[in-house]
Amino acid sequence: MNSSVIVFPGSNCDRDVADALTKLQFKNKMVWHKDSELPKSDLIVIPGGFSYGDYLRSGAIAAKSNILKEIIKAANSGCPVLGICNGFQILIETGLLKGALLRNKNLKFISKDVYLKVLGNENKFCKNFKKGKVIKLNIAHNEGNFFTNSDHLKELEDKDLIPFKYCDKNGTINESSNPNGSLNNIAGILNEKKNILGMMPHPERMIDNLISNTDGVELFSSILN
């Protein structure tokens, strides 16, 4: 399978994602944000980091870059797109995913490992996870506080478009297991067609026991199958 990882001048998780994909036998290409052509891809990843100084709102300027026009076209024709952290913020700003990512409730940059509950596995990003499984991934962000209007929130909940919610190690989803103030503890959302996933936690950081754990592997392996 061919994957493309998009690179902005401030991306800093691009090589981690590329390593994760290569480890899982994807044929990966790095794509510069100024490029106006996208290689043939079975998966597009917009990685974490920073883009355009995150002026205006995180991801707002990046969402208007050359390569994003191609990504929007590919996404609308069904290509799987994964946005992690700043990538999630960029996807929101393109309108491919709805909602907003506000400053963390405590106004602090949060970098720590958190527990997530896999709520829905009936999508191409999560099918290798057991439904209800609690996984541990890393978060590192300043604007990860997901917000949306009540109609969209209802749509997300009713249509099974929230694959991950923040929880504690026993899987309890409540305010004390919510690191950043996200609405309903939401850590990631899908679009209605379920081919676009945006998430704040970093699955690419959890693919090797040597440095962390392997809880992120199933996300990438799901896409392979």
Added chain:
Amino acid sequence: MKFAITITLKKDVLDPQGKVVKQTLQGMGMNSLQNVRQGKYFEIEINEKDEFKANNIVKEMCDKLLANLIIEDYKINKI
């Protein structure tokens, strides 16, 4: 033609920065303070003589880039 654009968070959106500013002002003894909401301000110059057309251009800028309408409202004033 020059316009002033003020972007504010919608009423029901949490504004942690505004809240900290409010607490600080209260701590400084500003006892009559009721609430603080933080926003953004832009001054934009448009090369267009027709005010209606110019206003529409600024509106398009707000809708497409300057504001996220899920969380923010905007006001446009000619200056």
